[in-house]
Amino acid sequence: ILLSGRGSNFEALADSIAAGRIPDARIALVISNREGAPGLERAAARKIPARVIPSKGLERDAYDRQVVAALQEARVDLVCLAGFMRLLSPYFVQQFHGRILNIHPSLLPSFPGLEAQRQALEYGVKFSGCTVHFVDENLDAGPIVAQAIVPIEPADTPDTLAARILAEEHRV
Numbered sequence: 409i410l411l412s413g414r415g416s417n418f419e420a421l422a423d424s425i426a427a428g429r430i431p432d433a434r435i436a437l438v439i440s441n442r443e444g445a446p447g448l449e450r451a452a453a454r455k456i457p458a459r460v461i462p463s464k465g466l467e468r469d470a471y472d473r474q475v476v477a478a479l480q481e482a483r484v485d486l487v488c489l490a491g492f493m494r495l496l497s498p499y500f501v502q503q504f505h506g507r508i509l510n511i512h513p514s515l516l517p518s519f520p521g522l523e524a525q526r527q528a529l530e531y532g533v534k535f536s537g538c539t540v541h542f543v544d545e546n547l548d549a550g551p552i553v554a555q556a557i558v559p560i561e562p563a564d565t566p567d568t569l570a571a572r573i574l575a576e577e578h579r580v
């Protein structure tokens with residue numbers, strides 16, 4: 409699991425594995441690119457191996473080589489991006505081709521990138537949601553695996569919408 413922050417999607421995966429909803433799965437390693445990401449503490453509380461590989465100041469390729477090496481050392485089969493706020497290099501994608509999943513808080517291909525919930529509100533769509541997809545070299549792009557729809561309410565703010573989408577993210 410790669411993350412940069414809160415780690416609630418990581419926890420949803422860990423809960424689903426613990427409950428037997430994802431058979432034959434084990435979280436081998438959590439990697440954060442940011443020190444102090446709350447997701448790291450959540451991993452420690454569950455006794456799941458976690459480490460920081462700081463991305464600050466590094467070129468994308470140099471950084472990704474470090475992460476790929478750590479993932480290979482841990483012999484991972486599948487890489488889940490759970491709030492990992494970085495674009496992957498072509499090198500990274502090639503190393504784990506077809507074995508990288510991301511979750512994004514919009515109905516892709518609408519509203520890729522940052523602040524997807526705000527983008528949806530500003531555009532005025534009536535439904536948004538979340539998308540799990542395989543990852544390619546482009547931002548929030550690649551074959552879609554699953555989506556869930558979340559209706560937008562007239563009084564929604566980016567925060568209220570994000571909270572309702574997040575509940576669906578955890579389920580999906």
Ligand code: GRF
Pocket residue numbers: 411413414415416417418447490491492511512513574577
């Ligand atoms: C989620 O909204 C996810 O879709 C996006 O980043 C957020 C991460 O939240 N890619 P969390 O760290 O899993 O709580």
